[in-house]
Amino acid sequence: MRLHLCAVGRLRAGPERDLVDDYLQRLGRSGRPLGLGPVAEHEVEDRKGGGMAAEAALLARTIPEGAALCVLDERGRLLSSPEFAQALADWRDAGRQDAAFVIGGADGLDPGLRARADLAVSFGRMVWPHMLVRVMLAEQLYRAATILAGAPYHRI
Numbered sequence: 500m501r502l503h504l505c506a507v508g509r510l511r512a513g514p515e516r517d518l519v520d521d522y523l524q525r526l527g528r529s530g531r532p533l534g535l536g537p538v539a540e541h542e543v544e545d546r547k548g549g550g551m552a553a554e555a556a557l558l559a560r561t562i563p564e565g566a567a568l569c570v571l572d573e574r575g576r577l578l579s580s581p582e583f584a585q586a587l588a589d590w591r592d593a594g595r596q597d598a599a600f601v602i603g604g605a606d607g608l609d610p611g612l613r614a615r616a617d618l619a620v621s622f623g624r625m626v627w628p629h630m631l632v633r634v635m636l637a638e639q640l641y642r643a644a645t646i647l648a649g650a651p652y653h654r655i
C-alpha cells in the first residue's frame with residue numbers, strides 16, 4: 500500500500516524538514532517488507548486566497564482514487580500508536596492500494612474533505628503548527644511500521 504502525505508504549505512529547509520526526511524527514510528526501509536510504501540509527499544499552496552475550499556480542491560488532486568483517507572484534525576479520534584498501526588494494517592489487508600494522510604492549512608481542513616475521511620486522527624486537543632504535525636505524523640507512521648514488524652522501537 501503506497502503512502503501519501505498530503506499537506507497544505509511548504510516545509511522549507513530546517514529542523515522540521517530534516518526530521519520528516521529522517522522518519523520517512525526509516526519508514527521506507529521498515530515498511531517495504533510489510534507492504535507499506537513507498538511514501539510520497541505532496542505539498543499544495545493556494546496563492547489566490549481561496550481558503551479551505553480551494554485548498555481542499557488542490558489536496559483532492561493529490562489523493563489517489565480509492566485511497567484510504569486519514570485526515571489530521573484536533574477534533575478527530577485519540578488513538579494509541581498500536582491502534583494507528585492496526586488501522587494501517589487493516590487498510591493494507593483489505594487490499595487498499597493507497598492511503599493518504601492529509602494535513603490542513605492555517606484555517607484547518609474543509610468540512611467536505613473531513614466528511615469523506617475514513618479516519619480523523621487527533622494528536623491531542625491542542626492545535627499544533629502544520630509543520631510539527633507533519634513531523635509527528637512521519638514519526639507515527641514509522642512507529643506504526645516498527646509495531647507491525649515487531650521491532651523494538653515501540654517499547655510499551
Ligand SMILES: C[S@@+](CC[C@H](N)C(=O)[O-])C[C@H]1O[C@@H](n2cnc3c(N)ncnc32)[C@H](O)[C@@H]1O
Pocket residue numbers: 570571572573574601602603604605606607608620621622623624625626627628629632
Ligand atoms: C494550524 S492547524 C489549523 C487549525 C485550525 N484552526 C482548525 O480548526 O483546524 C493546521 C493543520 O494542522 C493539523 N493539526 C493541528 N493540530 C492538530 C492536532 N491536535 N491533531 C491533529 N492534527 C492537527 C490539522 O490538519 C490542521 O488542519
